[in-house]
Amino acid sequence: MKIDITIATQQLDLLDDDGKVIRQYRISSAKNGTGQENGSFCTPLGKHIIRAKIGAGQPVNTVFIKRRPTGEIYSPEFAAQFPRRDWILTRILWLCGCEPGFNRFGTVDTMRRYIYIHGTPDSVEMGKPGSIGCIRMRNSELLELFDRVSAGTEGTEVNIHR
Numbered sequence: 001m002k003i004d005i006t007i008a009t010q011q012l013d014l015l016d017d018d019g020k021v022i023r024q025y026r027i028s029s030a031k032n033g034t035g036q037e038n039g040s041f042c043t044p045l046g047k048h049i050i051r052a053k054i055g056a057g058q059p060v061n062t063v064f065i066k067r068r069p070t071g072e073i074y075s076p077e078f079a080a081q082f083p084r085r086d087w088i089l090t091r092i093l094w095l096c097g098c099e100p101g102f103n104r105f106g107t108v109d110t111m112r113r114y115i116y117i118h119g120t121p122d123s124v125e126m127g128k129p130g131s132i133g134c135i136r137m138r139n140s141e142l143l144e145l146f147d148r149v150s151a152g153t154e155g156t157e158v159n160i161h162r
Contacts, residue, residue, distance in 0.1 A: 001149055003050075003117075003158040005135060007034055007043065010127045012117075012135065014145060025145070026126035027117075028136040033129070034162060036108035041132045043160065044095075044110045046103040050155035051096035051111055053146060060139050064088040064118070074121060086132055090119030090139040091146045095158060117158075118142070135160075 001022075002015040007029050014023040035042030054067050063072040065088070072078065074089050095117065097103030097110035104110065113133060120136040130136070137145070149156040 001156050003145075003149070003156060005029075005158065005160045007045075007129075007160065007162050010129070012137070012145075014148065023144070025137055025141045028120070028124060028126050028128060028130045030131050030133045031129045032132075034160075036103055036110075038107045038109070038113055043131070043133055043135065044097065044103045044108070044113070044115055045160050045162070047098040048095040048103065048110055048158040048160065049098060049153075050093045050117075050149055050151045050158060052092075052094040053149070053151040054092035054094060055090060056146070058090070060143070061089050061119075064092060067092060067094070067114075076121075076123070079121065087121050087124075088116065088118045088134075089121065091142050093117040093142075093146065093149065093151070096155075117145070 004013045012025045012027045013021050030043040032042045034045050036044050061074040063070045095110050095115050117135040119139040119142045
């Protein structure tokens with residue numbers, strides 16, 4: 001399996017080993033556009049792998065802070081109490097850059113920037129940039145993707161391009 005993310009179309013494609021599209025998903029990337037630098041709040045480009053899968057077995061809409069489930073479940077009423085929070089929900093696929101000097105190591109390290117593919121509230125519009133660097137997905141679609149990809153040093157390849 002491989003993942004191909006196209007920023008211009010706000011689309012994530014899940015590909016089989018032959019490069020055939022198995023599934024397509026609408027996503028939301030960074031509102032600041034693309035970029036590698038720490039603190040830019042941009043979505044990083046280039047080749048990555050899924051380094052870690054976080055949240056297996058957690059309920060849909062589980063709230064994560066610093067990659068840990070808080071014990072809270074997102075709802076619009078709960079969100080009203082924390083209007084400025086950037087919601088990371090349901091599952092996390094933590095990305096690691098594969099290109100030293102471009103998206104790995106130093107000030108351009110995707111993993112140290114905590115860039116994920118993660119769930120988001122259903123009210124968040126897909127197909128339009130809006131995150132602070134991560135790739136947002138619908139929770140139901142992320143659950144499907146989460147079960148099909150692998151993590152670790154031989155994790156699923158993720159290519160992010162304009």
